[in-house]
Amino acid sequence: MNQIAPHEPAARDAVMEAVDLTQSYEVARGLFAKSAIVKAVAGISFRLAPRSTLAVVGESGSGKSTLARMLTMIERPGAGSLRLDDVDVADADTATLRRYRGDVQMVFQNPYGSLNPRQTVGNAIEEPLLVNTKLSAAERRARALDMMARVGLRPEHHGRYPHMFSGGQRQRIAIARALVMRPKILVLDEPVSALDVSVRAQVLNLLVELQDQLGVAYVFVSHDLGVVRHMADEVLVMYLGRVVEHGPREAIFTAPKHPYTRALLSATPVADPEAKKERIVLQGELPSPFNPPGGCPFNPRCPLVMDRCRVEMPPTERKGEQLVACWAA
Amino acid sequence: MKEPLLSIRNLSVTFATSRGPFKAVDGVDLDVAEGELVAIVGESGSGKSVAMLAVMGLLPWTAKVSADRLAFGNRDLLTLSARERRKIIGHDIAMIFQEPMSSLNPCFTVGFQIREAMAAHLDLSSAERQKRAVELLDLVGIPEPERRLKAFPHQLSGGMSQRVMIAMALACSPKLIIADEPTTALDVTIQAQILDLLLRLQKESGVGLVLITHDMGVVAETSQRVCVQYAGQQIEMQGTRGLFADPHHPYTAALLDALPERASGRLLPSIPGVVPGLADRPAGCLFSPRCRFATDTCRTVPPSRASAALGLALCHYPLKDGVPQHREFAL
Amino acid sequence: MFRFFLRRVALTLPTFVALMFVTFVAVRLVPGDPIEARTGERGIAPERLAQLRHELGLDQPVWRQFLDYANGIVHGDFGVSIVTKTPVLQEFAVLFPATLELAFCALIFAVVLGIPAGVLAAVKRGSVFDHAVMTVALTGYSMPIFWWGLLLIMFMSEYLGLTPVSGRMDLINYYFEPVTGFMLIDSILSGQEGAFGAAAAHLVLPSIVLGTIPLAVIARMTRSSMLEVLGEDYVRTARAKGLSPLRVVGLHALRNALIPVVTVIGLQTGTLLAGAVLTETIFAWPGVGKWLIESIARRDYPALQGGIMLISGIVIVVNLIVDLTYVAINPRIRHGG
Amino acid sequence: MADDQALALSPAVPPVEGVPAEASPLRAFWSAFSENRGAVLGLAVVVFIALLALFAPFVAPHSPIEQFRQHVQQPPVWAGGTWAFPFGTDAVGRDVLSRLIYGARISLGIGLSVMLVSVVVGIVLGLASAFLRGIVEVVVMRVMDLVVAIPSLVLAILVVAVLGPSLLNTIVAVTVVYLPRYVRLVRAAALAELSKEYVIAAQVAGVGRLRLMFVTVLPNCLAPLIVQAALGISDAILEAAALGFLGLGAQPPTPEWGAMLADSREFIRAAPWIVTLPGLAILVTVVAINLMGDGLRDALDPKLRRS
DSSP states (O other), rough: OOOOOOOOOHHHHOSSSEEEEEEEEOOOOOOTSEEEEEEEEEEEEEEEEETTTEEEEEETTSHHHHHHHHHHHHHSSEEEEEEEEEEEEOOOOOOHHHHHTTTEEESSSSSTTTSSSSSHHHHHHHHHHHHOOOOOOHHHHHHHHHHHHHHHOGGGGOOOOOOGGHHHHHHEEEEEEEETTTSSSEEETTTTTSSSSHHHHHHHHHHHHHHHHHHEEEEEEEEHHHHHHHHSSSSEEEETEEEEEEHHHHHHHHHHOOOHHHHHHHHHHHSTTTTTOOOOOOSSSOTTTOOOOSTTTTOOOOOTOOGGGTSSOOOOOEEETEEEOOOOO | OOOOOEEEEEEEEEEEEEEEEEEEEEEEEEEEEETTTTEEEETTTHHHOOOHHHHOOOOOOTEEEEESSEEEEETTTTTTTTHHHHHBHHHHEEOOOOHHHSOOOOTHHHHHHHHHHHHOOOOOOOOHHHHHEEEEEEHHTTTSHHHHHOOOOOOOSSHHHHHHHHHHHHOOOOOSEEESTTTTTOOOHHHHHHHHHHHHHHHHHEEEEEESSOHHHEEEHOOOOEEEEEEEEEEEEHHHHHHSSSSOSSSHHHHHHHHHHOOOSSSOOOOOOOOOOOTTTOOSSGGGGGOOOOOOHHHSSOBOOOOOOGOBBBOOOOOOOEEEHHHHHHO | OHHHHHHHHHHHHHHHHHHHHHHHHHHHHHHOOHHHHHHGGGOOOOOHHHHHHHHTTTTTOHHHHHHHHHHHHHHOOOOOOOOOOSBBBHHHHHHHHHHHHHHHHHHHHHHHHHHHHHHOOOOOOOOSSHHHHHHHHHHHHTOHHHHHHHIIIIIIIIIOOOSSSSSEEEEEEEEOOOOSSSSSHHHHHHTOHHHHHHHHHHHHHHHHHHHHHHHHHHHHHHHHHHHHHTTTTHHHHHHOOOTHHHIIIIIIHHHHHHHHHHHHHHHHHHHHHHHHHHHHHHHTTHHHHHHHHHHTTTHHHHHHHHHHHHHHHHHHHHHHHHHHHHHHHOOHTTOOO | OOOSSSSOTTTTTTOOOOOOOOOHHHHHHHHHHHHHHHHHHHHHHHHHHHHHHHHHHHOOOOOTTTTOGGTTTTOOGGGGGOOSSTTTTTSSSHHHHHHHHHHHHHHHHHHHHHHHHHHHHHHHHHHHHHOOOOOHHHHHHHHHHHHSSOOOOHHHHHHHHHHSSOOHHHHHHHHHHHHHHHHHEEEEEEEHHSSSSHHHHHHHHHHHHHIIIIIIIHEEEEEEEEHHHHHHHHHHHHHHHHHHHOOOOOTTTTHHHHHHHHHHHHGGOOHHHHHHHHHHHHHHHHHHHHHHHHHHHHHHTTTTTTO
């Protein structure tokens, strides 16, 4: 279905390549109904170049968190392949998985829930080294202190517990923990959406600097288009488990092709009262994932809907600089 | 200027905590006139919700509210008896909350909860209440209103729940609506729907609207006037266009600069440090530890309010076109 | 709703089977041969022994015995008491109304006092009343009820002479045949003047003693549930509508706060039946609890086995009913997710 | 890799300043615990009773089983007795005070042993069913359901009936009765923790299952478990006393509080102190432990902590 013409820079060397990743869940629907199969992610493909940032954009229910969980191998893809440095890990054995575990790390949305409250900052950062490497305690400590310095934590924070730190500071601890194994890829699941504006800027800057210093590639999952526009090289827009549009940042933001991308952009408030823009307010809400509409999943809310959209899923095709799945685009 | 609906002078709220009193709101002034849309913006811990909950009388008993003036129309909310105050609350002033899903009582139907608001304040028969409830749901854009009235809150999505909350707020045709982060818990496209709905209803009915938010984008797209809060203090207030064009308080300026959509470079101009907590409140200006213009005066002497021309900024050296002004020269 | 009902009922079946298994195994583990227990220490002729073993099915393989036992229970055969030679089920049926009457009155006592006390304590959090309720509840929860019973008898009956010391009825002045087995009802049906008062007087102390721990549990649970609910967003919404405090607390908060309390009340069935063993022993109340203790003393294992099976079965069924009630009062579950 | 690059951050990323050093966890716990005066009082009483129990041979004026035939049913000192037997003597002339002091040994001993066994078994079964799920969870939880379905005292009676009445069997019976609470609590706490992001973060970091169970998750389940353990001691003391009262626990002449009560029932009119004092001892001990347990809950469970 999605025969991706690979992106020019990524085509040469991709650190990660996903082809047709799919994940379905069986969901119990309350006590009285039959359980249903929900396609959380359907046929997602992309290539991630080293030192680049791929942003995954979507609203709740779009499947972006499921995608993040698959990329970090918290759960195995239901179908499709996921290649890390040309090794398929989608259904690799445990030993292979372990070897590549250190290459993909993750930072979570909620800085209050993602740190173990009974673990000191130092132990949290050293834990990946402890369980994955044979480094001595002194070496681990040195690596942890080095990483702490890089994220702006002081050595005396090593023995402290997370509860004394603010949200932004905790997020730095989480970033240090994720980077201490020197992964090639960092999956960031809404890393700044729980933070206040002033602190958000600190963390975004830190991510930018760490990418420059360490050459790590980011998969940046977010619903905030302002942040995405600032951070991303490439953007992947998801709707109801599918990619509706995928392309370089500038193309997505200046010349969006898919009606959903356009609606999303126009719905995002801009901090400029002088900006006069035409607002596309989408009607209705996200359809139930238990009972997705036939054809294009966006058709019940689409302002450009045609008869064809209701029966046939549009293919992903190159239109301009980006890949778009829409009959009308 | 029209006679203000809501008039607040020097409002302070102090919470008794186990570690001593905590001043969550410190000297807030605000006037809201009929048909006006004022935004209160601030980061978490800025006391923006607490100030409005104090107006509504919804704070827990640990809170101590004081003000030079806290009036709705010609009625002094501070001296009103609880019974008299309840005639205003929910009738003339209504409030919409951040978490629509948990703000509706899970044990009662949507219809019951909307009709209940009318039963408390309006002299309507039950048939009239039902009829108005249907009209209200229709007004807020809920399809099949008769059927929806029989639904329980858990059967509604977040966007639908917020529409119900809005319908409930409108039930007694209030003069003022306070919306506390009404779209924060919602997705972008749903947020756009709810904001459009609120703006439309506000324009059509001429109700005064106070919008509490942390999102500068929402402020820019909706409000006429903005009040910026930091660590419980109101640090600046001016018209929305003016605020975005020429912020007078260094915090407002820094906050706007830190927005990715307004930044030009790869690195954002961020504000160092964090909002002061209970234990580490500075002696002088509360923003001084994070302010790049701070002087020794700022660190030791609490600032006073500047003129309206300088956005009532709570600052020793308010900015003008990004440049700190010495107060004595500014006016 | 029906699907849920079926599923919930199906879930209790394994518990029943396991219960049968446990009682079966437990009684086999009891030291001493059941035949010896029957014949006493006089000894027995080997042929008679073999015959008895055959009659009781003890010469069958163990699994066969279990199946026979289970089959018997399914058909209402809980064995025959060694001492009285009457079927266990029959004895139980005679004694159970006494226990039920006592447990019911105790529960009413606990609910009627516990819920209002808990609600008021939560609303007046930190007040003298709150502290008093919590102190009383803590003491009640910590009370050794057999001692509490003795104390009350000592004070109310022996010292003040207000209430009878023991039993269900003043049998010297009143006598009537049991109709329903419930003394309160039978006393009215008998038409004898003063009989109902006498029956009620006998119930007062045992009900208080048995209801003490449930009262403490319900008051504490109501208070904490209420405190939690009072902090919920929807209570703030109700207050923002300008509703009276009585309506906010008594309708919006209480309705939600009662959901866990109802569950806890249901779970008190076990506590009540366990407490009945002690209470009935102290007050010489002729119910199943006292009967169970006496069965141990008489080494009447069939009675013990059948009695435990029946009491536990009742608890399981009551818990099932509680679960279904819970569904009925909680719209979130009633209408599915 | 750019490892050799300077670690200094650019001004755009200000370093973290001003994180206050924290008080030691013990000190923080004590300051939260001591806020609750009832809890401190409870703790003081518990410590006092524990000391009495520990040093019973040195504290008690007489042997708990020695019968002073000339002093049968002597009233306590405030009711006209002598200082030789401050709390009076029982029906066979044993010193009530000494029996109460030795009884504390038995009650606290039962409470502690029941609690220790329940906690250990509860942790193992609870964690196993939370982590292994599947058949392990089904079997463990069904068995616990069964235990819960049988009213506690009835179950204890059944166990004692099978094993015969004795002190040790009382411990076994009460442990069986209270085990489900611990298993369910540990499982529920572990499941709640398992759904939190820090556990997923540990898995992404490559933490194996055993480490996840005991190093990552278990410490976070301890707070409710400690509270339950404290309250469990008092429940066990009550249950054991009830068994003793029914004659199914410790056998005479062991000075067990419940059994002492049962022995003296018939003297309720003649010698009310023999009935009153053992019960009072149980009540005071249990109230003290429960007060302490409530204080522990307030101090350890941040959800219920007053802000």
